[in-house]
Amino acid sequence: MKTTLCLCFALLAPVAQAQTVAPDVLVKTITDEVAAAIKKDKDIQAGDTGKAAELIEVKIVPHFNFTRMARIAMARNWRSATPEQQKQLASEFKTLLVRTYSTALVNYREQRIDYKPLRAKSDDTEVTVKSEVKQSGSSQPVSIDYEMEKTDNGWKVYDVKVGGVSLVTTYRDTFASEVRERGIDGLIKSLAAKNRETDRPRAGKS
Amino acid sequence: MTEVKRLCAALLLAGSLAGCATSGGNPADPLERVNRAVFAFNDAADKVVLTPVAKGYRAVLPGFLRTGVSNFFSNLEDVWVSVNDVLQGKFQEGLEDATRVLFNSTFGIAGLFDFASDVGLPKRNEDFGQTLGWWGVTSGPYLVLPFFGPSSFRDGFGFFVDGKADPVYRVVDDVPLRNSIYATRAISNRANLLDASSVLEQAALDRYAFVRDAWLQRRRNLVYDGNPPREKDDADDEPTK
Numbered sequence: 001m002k003t004t005l006c007l008c009f010a011l012l013a014p015v016a017q018a019q020t021v022a023p024d025v026l027v028k029t030i031t032d033e034v035a036a037a038i039k040k041d042k043d044i045q046a047g048d049t050g051k052a053a054e055l056i057e058v059k060i061v062p063h064f065n066f067t068r069m070a071r072i073a074m075a076r077n078w079r080s081a082t083p084e085q086q087k088q089l090a091s092e093f094k095t096l097l098v099r100t101y102s103t104a105l106v107n108y109r110e111q112r113i114d115y116k117p118l119r120a121k122s123d124d125t126e127v128t129v130k131s132e133v134k135q136s137g138s139s140q141p142v143s144i145d146y147e148m149e150k151t152d153n154g155w156k157v158y159d160v161k162v163g164g165v166s167l168v169t170t171y172r173d174t175f176a177s178e179v180r181e182r183g184i185d186g187l188i189k190s191l192a193a194k195n196r197e198t199d200r201p202r203a204g205k206s
Numbered sequence: 207m208t209e210v211k212r213l214c215a216a217l218l219l220a221g222s223l224a225g226c227a228t229s230g231g232n233p234a235d236p237l238e239r240v241n242r243a244v245f246a247f248n249d250a251a252d253k254v255v256l257t258p259v260a261k262g263y264r265a266v267l268p269g270f271l272r273t274g275v276s277n278f279f280s281n282l283e284d285v286w287v288s289v290n291d292v293l294q295g296k297f298q299e300g301l302e303d304a305t306r307v308l309f310n311s312t313f314g315i316a317g318l319f320d321f322a323s324d325v326g327l328p329k330r331n332e333d334f335g336q337t338l339g340w341w342g343v344t345s346g347p348y349l350v351l352p353f354f355g356p357s358s359f360r361d362g363f364g365f366f367v368d369g370k371a372d373p374v375y376r377v378v379d380d381v382p383l384r385n386s387i388y389a390t391r392a393i394s395n396r397a398n399l400l401d402a403s404s405v406l407e408q409a410a411l412d413r414y415a416f417v418r419d420a421w422l423q424r425r426r427n428l429v430y431d432g433n434p435p436r437e438k439d440d441a442d443d444e445p446t447k
Contacts, residue, residue: 170416
């Protein structure tokens with residue numbers, strides 16, 4: 001019985017592994033899909049951040065681990081937050097990042113992206129996918145690195161570094177001083193207020 | 207030399223101001239109170255003057271011309287980039303960046319086209335602040351320079367040396383002409399960043415802190431040429447499971 005079970009697992013294992021898309025392939029596929037979607041969408045090109053946010057929700061959000069992102073940004077304050085506060089933090093932080101990203105997406109024009117070969121061993125559970133974007137108007141390419149972790153649901157991004165600047169750790173000091181001055185609930189309120197303030201999106205026109 | 211004295215005096219003044227400024231908590235930014243004031247001033251100047259001019263510039267000039275202007279200044283800058291490569295012992299890079307200048311000045315028609323990038327010599331980012339960093343000079347307190355923005359004690363000094371080495375400064379003796387070249391360069395640089403500033407507006411809870419922390423990470427990344435060692439304060443970040 002035991003051997004049969006083992007055999008079953010042995011047979012299943014490669015199948016399960018094959019279903020996990022390699023992290024660099026995943027990043028490239030999503031980027032291509034999003035670029036193609038923008039290219040087709042006149043509204044996004046005209047500056048409709050609301051529509052860009054929808055696109056991000058559908059295509060990009062499922063591949064990010066926002067709980068971990070919020071935890072990195074919170075650093076040691078994360079542990080003093082209750083599970084409920086942690087949930088709110090992750091959710092507000094997610095909204096903020098999605099909005100930020102949608103502002104960037106409406107400015108997107110066809111840009112060449114080069115992916116660097118992935119340096120990782122097959123059993124690595126954390127990898128960095130490195131890419132370079134050639135911007136228009138400036139000859140210097142900008143590096144975009146995705147820090148990714150392996151989970152049961154495939155690879156998830158937990159940090160994005162643009163030109164070496166982390167989208168997540170850049171918030172650390174802001175979060176820490178908010179918590180110091182107004183507590184964790186104060187920070188959650190500030191994030192929510194910031195997200196509401198941009199609720200009246202400059203949609204439709206730019 | 208008088209300029210060096212003046213710079214020293216300015217740094218000393220900044221240092222003594224640090225004594226009375228209360229710190230906001232970031233150890234890299236003991237001058238936070240003064241810096242915030244300068245940041246607010248820069249922000250206002252940017253909003254009232256530079257941004258509208260840069261927007262106008264972008265509206266009036268077609269894209270290929272703007273790229274040409276941007277390339278032209280970038281080519282001039284590459285002269286000093288290659289010197290800094292050499293000062294950091296990166297001789298191969300220095301040779302490549304000097305070749306960029308040679309190619310772009312000739313085939314690229316006085317630098318209007320970045321021909322070198324197309325033949326596999328990509329643009330590098332070096333300056334004297336990075337050279338000092340490469341030799342182990344730490345960044346020192348964060349410093350917001352009036353008009354020029356984020357810097358540090360080390361990079362502020364580097365910026366001063368960069369200015370002295372700038373081909374525009376060295377070659378153009380006519381002051382009004384030189385100043386209009388500086389202005390054109392500032393507008394061109396600002397125009398390239400217009401999209402980025404709308405993203406910043408959306409991203410930051412506290413723009414001052416966001417810009418500071420992004421800038422400090424950026425400089426660290428540049429000093430290590432894109433591969434900074436991991437900082438050890440990541441203890442709070444274990445993979446979720």
